[in-house]
Amino acid sequence: MSAFKIVILPGDGIGPEVAGAGRLALETVGDVFGHDFTFEEKMIGGIAIDTVDDPYPADTDAACLAADAVLLGAVGGPKWDLKPKRPEQGLLAVRKSMGLFANLRPMDVAPSQAFRSPLKEDIVSGADMLIVRELTGGLYFGKRTRTETTATDECLYTVEEVERVARVAFEAARKRRNKVTSVDKANVIETSRLWRETVNKLHAAEYSDVELEHALVDSMAMHLVTRPKDFDVILTENMFGDILSDLASVLPGSIGLLGSASLGSTGKGLYEPIHGSAPDIAGKDLANPMGTLKSVSMMLRHSLNLSKEADTLDAAIEAVIKAGILTRDLGGTASGSQVSKAVADQIRIQA
Amino acid sequence: MSAFKIVILPGDGIGPEVAGAGRLALETVGDVFGHDFTFEEKMIGGIAIDTVDDPYPADTDAACLAADAVLLGAVGGPKWDLKPKRPEQGLLAVRKSMGLFANLRPMDVAPSQAFRSPLKEDIVSGADMLIVRELTGGLYFGKRTRTETTATDECLYTVEEVERVARVAFEAARKRRNKVTSVDKANVIETSRLWRETVNKLHAAEYSDVELEHALVDSMAMHLVTRPKDFDVILTENMFGDILSDLASVLPGSIGLLGSASLGSTGKGLYEPIHGSAPDIAGKDLANPMGTLKSVSMMLRHSLNLSKEADTLDAAIEAVIKAGILTRDLGGTASGSQVSKAVADQIRIQA
Numbered sequence: 023m024s025a026f027k028i029v030i031l032p033g034d035g036i037g038p039e040v041a042g043a044g045r046l047a048l049e050t051v052g053d054v055f056g057h058d059f060t061f062e063e064k065m066i067g068g069i070a071i072d073t074v075d076d077p078y079p080a081d082t083d084a085a086c087l088a089a090d091a092v093l094l095g096a097v098g099g100p101k102w103d104l105k106p107k108r109p110e111q112g113l114l115a116v117r118k119s120m121g122l123f124a125n126l127r128p129m130d131v132a133p134s135q136a137f138r139s140p141l142k143e144d145i146v147s148g149a150d151m152l153i154v155r156e157l158t159g160g161l162y163f164g165k166r167t168r169t170e171t172t173a174t175d176e177c178l179y180t181v182e183e184v185e186r187v188a189r190v191a192f193e194a195a196r197k198r199r200n201k202v203t204s205v206d207k208a209n210v211i212e213t214s215r216l217w218r219e220t221v222n223k224l225h226a227a228e229y230s231d232v233e234l235e236h237a238l239v240d241s242m243a244m245h246l247v248t249r250p251k252d253f254d255v256i257l258t259e260n261m262f263g264d265i266l267s268d269l270a271s272v273l274p275g276s277i278g279l280l281g282s283a284s285l286g287s288t289g290k291g292l293y294e295p296i297h298g299s300a301p302d303i304a305g306k307d308l309a310n311p312m313g314t315l316k317s318v319s320m321m322l323r324h325s326l327n328l329s330k331e332a333d334t335l336d337a338a339i340e341a342v343i344k345a346g347i348l349t350r351d352l353g354g355t356a357s358g359s360q361v362s363k364a365v366a367d368q369i370r371i372q373a
Numbered sequence: 374m375s376a377f378k379i380v381i382l383p384g385d386g387i388g389p390e391v392a393g394a395g396r397l398a399l400e401t402v403g404d405v406f407g408h409d410f411t412f413e414e415k416m417i418g419g420i421a422i423d424t425v426d427d428p429y430p431a432d433t434d435a436a437c438l439a440a441d442a443v444l445l446g447a448v449g450g451p452k453w454d455l456k457p458k459r460p461e462q463g464l465l466a467v468r469k470s471m472g473l474f475a476n477l478r479p480m481d482v483a484p485s486q487a488f489r490s491p492l493k494e495d496i497v498s499g500a501d502m503l504i505v506r507e508l509t510g511g512l513y514f515g516k517r518t519r520t521e522t523t524a525t526d527e528c529l530y531t532v533e534e535v536e537r538v539a540r541v542a543f544e545a546a547r548k549r550r551n552k553v554t555s556v557d558k559a560n561v562i563e564t565s566r567l568w569r570e571t572v573n574k575l576h577a578a579e580y581s582d583v584e585l586e587h588a589l590v591d592s593m594a595m596h597l598v599t600r601p602k603d604f605d606v607i608l609t610e611n612m613f614g615d616i617l618s619d620l621a622s623v624l625p626g627s628i629g630l631l632g633s634a635s636l637g638s639t640g641k642g643l644y645e646p647i648h649g650s651a652p653d654i655a656g657k658d659l660a661n662p663m664g665t666l667k668s669v670s671m672m673l674r675h676s677l678n679l680s681k682e683a684d685t686l687d688a689a690i691e692a693v694i695k696a697g698i699l700t701r702d703l704g705g706t707a708s709g710s711q712v713s714k715a716v717a718d719q720i721r722i723q724a
């Protein structure tokens with residue numbers, strides 16, 4: 023039996039509902055496999071702005087830094103759009119403070135689910151990729167200036183920043199289909215040339231067993247739509263990764279099924295579904311908890327080293343989908359809590 | 374009868390073949406409608422590097438600056454990938470020198486063509502958008518630094534730069550379905566906040582009759598795939614526009630059908646198909662000239678003020694497609710020059 027400290031950041035909109043589903047899954051896993059999870063709930067995003075006028079309060083930060091893993095629901099909403107302090111600042115702050123430089127976004131389209139995709143089925147059926155996005159560098163965290171008539175943002179990358187996230191991609195590829203596609207705009211910008219050189223050097227020095235190809239970001243956006251099955255691990259910088267991972271996320275036809283992990287150099291990480299806070303359906307028990315549950319499975323695997331438990335949760339999720347216990351966004355009639363409860367029941371059955 | 378000076382920059386790969394088709398169309402239009410086109414061919418890109426060691430030679434620049442309009446084939450190819458001078462530098466240089474700050478990329482999917490799209494037909498059939506991309510600012514032309522371990526690129530925008538390209542978008546919207554979607558990443562970067570504020574101000578002051586909405590670049594990448602029919606004019610900055618316009622270009626299922634215009638504050642402009650130099654099929658008379666012919670139609674309309682002539686060319690292109698005279702990429706068996714000749718014949722018939 024092991025003990026794990028989990029911080030939960032429910033956030034805004036449907037965040038609390040889906041985070042609650044994640045907590046139930048963890049509690050059930052703890053119960054069934056005999057682990058001791060302790061939970062601490064902290065504020066982030068809009069709710070934190072409303073309550074303590076800070077999207078990332080100091081006690082949230084302290085708790086995250088002391089946790090074994092963090093589960094986040096969602097942040098943001100139109101309510102804060104015109105406010106000077108923005109919910110998203112909380113998200114950027116927790117990434118920076120925890121040193122979460124690698125964002126992992128798996129995306130796959132099982133043949134049985136391809137009918138949901140906006141793409142034609144033969145193009146997308148069987149696609150299975152992992153996007154590894156650099157998360158604490160580039161334009162997102164660069165120096166900014168602003169005058170009445172001019173604004174600037176700086177995009178900066180160091181060899182070390184590129185190397186550590188490239189390493190994550192190569193390591194992941196070795197456990198998958200052994201291929202990395204590194205995405206940049208090396209024909210125009212300097213940071214992309216540094217990116218490409220660094221990836222090439224690391225590849226030659228330590229990962230020459232992994233197949234490596236380079237793609238320009240504009241071409242990659244096309245490839246994701248025209249031949250998504252050709253990719254295994256996609257490695258890219260922060261802004262390109264933001265765009266490409268969201269683009270890839272619509273291919274399965276429901277973003278409600280996708281989770282993500284943000285990792286640093288320790289085993290600790292932050293886990294969140296890739297959907298937003300969906301304020302229009304908040305509080306109605308309609309939100310699909312599956313993306314959060316997939317994120318919990320990634321947490322079990324990457325931060326807590328509980329791969330058997332992660333396999334069980336994955337199997338439970340699959341079984342519930344097969345049984346047709348689906349929320350509205352997937353064409354079903356179940357409430358979010360019915361799905362969450364069904365997965366918890368399946369954890370006990372599958373274990 | 375009017376006289377027009379046209380500079381042709383054939384460039385690399387299939388560039389000369391498709392540029393030749395463009396020239397034939399212009400000659401035919403001149404013949405039929407009694408205009409006097411004079412042509413001057415100049416080097417750009419890889420061929421210019423190979424010949425005079427400069428991707429954008431001074432005499433090319435002088436000719437472009439003196440022309441009424443410029444037609445470009447394509448630049449680049451793997452041959453120059455590892456060379457210090459790159460063909461793309463020629464493209465960036467001509468944009469900057471001619472002051473071409475607005476890149477116009479129309480994309481539409483006629484219901485009869487929707488079967489070609491990688492998207493499901495009901496999602497994409499009837500989509501009809503114009504992407505207006507800022508072309509001489511942002512990361513593309515910012516200050517760069519490089520040391521052994523660090524690289525930076527600066528993204529800079531001024532109010533004036535945003536205003537002039539936004540104006541192009543609003544004006545275009547008035548002639549279309551009267552809607553502009555402005556794309557930025559205002560929740561993270563400063564240049565995007567300047568962008569959004571400037572677009573809002575200009576809209577309020579001069580274009581409040583046009584519907585305006587804002588989208589974040591990551592969301593926009595999703596929307597283009599899930600609901601492309603919802604957009605009319607899409608306005609965005611240089612790098613985002615590069616990515617989004619390429620993404621949009623695959624929706625019709627053949628990038629061989631799409632043209633583009635790059636415009637400055639005078640009527641002059643540069644016109645080019647959106648496809649690349651396709652070195653694998655160069656010299657085989659297989660390249661589809663339709664993208665170049667669409668670009669020529671844009672040239673007639675935007676730079677030469679010959680809208681009747683442009684309508685005729687558009688009708689000729691439509692007639693040839695309807696007649697099934699198609700290159701391989703569209704499932705046909707015609708050669709590039711057969712298509713080009715068929716369009717020229719149709720110009721005479723349709724006029």
Ligand SMILES: CC(C)[C@H](C(=O)O)[C@@H](O)C(=O)O
Pocket residue numbers: 110113114264560561591
């Ligand atoms: C909310 C925003 C700052 C964030 C980002 O752009 O990183 C989000 O889009 C994401 O991808 O997690």
Ligand SMILES: CC(C)[C@H](C(=O)O)[C@@H](O)C(=O)O
Pocket residue numbers: 209210240461464465615
């Ligand atoms: C070749 C390259 C510099 C260029 C760009 O990125 O602008 C191209 O991709 C384009 O979109 O015209």
